[in-house]
Amino acid sequence: MDKIKIKPVQPPLNISVIIPVYNASAFLKKAVESAIQFEEVKEIILVEDGSTDHSLEVCEILESEFGAVKLFQHPDKGNHGAGATRNLGLEKATGDFIAFLDADDYYLPNRFEMEKELFKNDSIEGVFGAIGTEFLSEKGKKEFKEKFKEIELTTVKKTAEGKDVFYGLLGLDHSFGSFFSLIALTVRTESIRKNNLKFNEHLRVHQDSDFIIKLSYHCNLTSGNITEAVSIRGVHDDNRITKIKLYSEKYNQRQALLWNSIFEWSRNKCMRENFKEHIFLQKKSFELATKKGMRKYFGLARTVFSHPKILKTRYRFSYLNR
16 A cells, blocks of 8 residues: 655744834734734734833733733833834844834735745745735825825836846836835845844935845845735824925935945945946935035036946936936
8 A cells, every 4th residue: 555645744934023113102003913913923023212102111011912022122222213123123033034014014914925835945035025005194195195196005016036136126127116115025034144134224214225125135035925915004194204205305315325325335245247337326316416506517527427327317317306
C-alpha cells in the first residue's frame, strides 16, 4: 500500500506591527483592534512619542487589555518625531516579519492574505499592497481632494518585483504609477536588519518615502494585492499629508530634503549611473524651486552647464512651477 504523503503545514507568519503614537487618543483603539484580529500578528508595538493628549493613557489600557500589545516610550519620554519613533519600534520588534500602521489608520480583514502565499518563497523579502481612504471630517476630505483630486485608492498601476520596484519608485517608469503606502508594506525583519535600514530621523515628513525607496534598492520587494485596499488611511483635520499644498514653498523645501537624503545615501551605492543622475537631478530641481528671482536662474545656468538634462520636462516642471 502506497504511503500517503502529507504536506507539512505552513506555520502562520510571525508579524510585529509597529504603531507610532502621537496625539491619537481618538483613533488608537480602532487601529489596535484591526491588527489584533490576525493570527499572524505576534505583537503590536506601540511607541508613544510624548503626546499632549490622553494617548499614553489609552496605550496603557490597551496593553493591559491585550497580551500582544507592548508599550514603549523614548528614554526621555519626549517627542522625537515619527522617524525616531518607528526606529525604536524596529529595535524592539521580535517577530520574523514587520508591518507598519499609523495610529489613525486601520487594517482590513484581507491585510495579510497575499502575504501568506508570497512569503512561502524565501527570495521574497517584502510585499506591498493598496490602501483606501476614510474621511473623518469634512475639512480633511476637502483638503485631501484638493491635493489628490479623486484618488480613493493609493496603489501602483502594475505588478512589479525586485529592481523594477526601485526603478518605478524613483519615477523612471511612468507606467508603474506613483507610490505605495507604508501601512500596506510587510517586510522580513532579517532583511531590514542585515541592511541596517532605518528611518531618517532628520526628516520631519517623507521619512516613509525615504525608507521605502532605500528598502526597494536593498531588498527584493514584490507587489501583493494592488487592486483592492488592504488598509485604510484615516483623513482628518490634523493630517500632515494634506497641510502642505503641492508646489508650495514648503512642499518644495520638504521635497528637496527628501531627495537630498536619497542622494547622500546613493553616493556610495553600486547602482546604475542613470539612477544616480536622476536622483541628483530630482534633488537639484527641488533645490532650484526653493530659490527666487535671479538666484534661481543663476543656479539653473550653472546646473545646465554640468547637467543639461535638468532642462527635461520632468525636472523643469518642479523648478518652474512657482
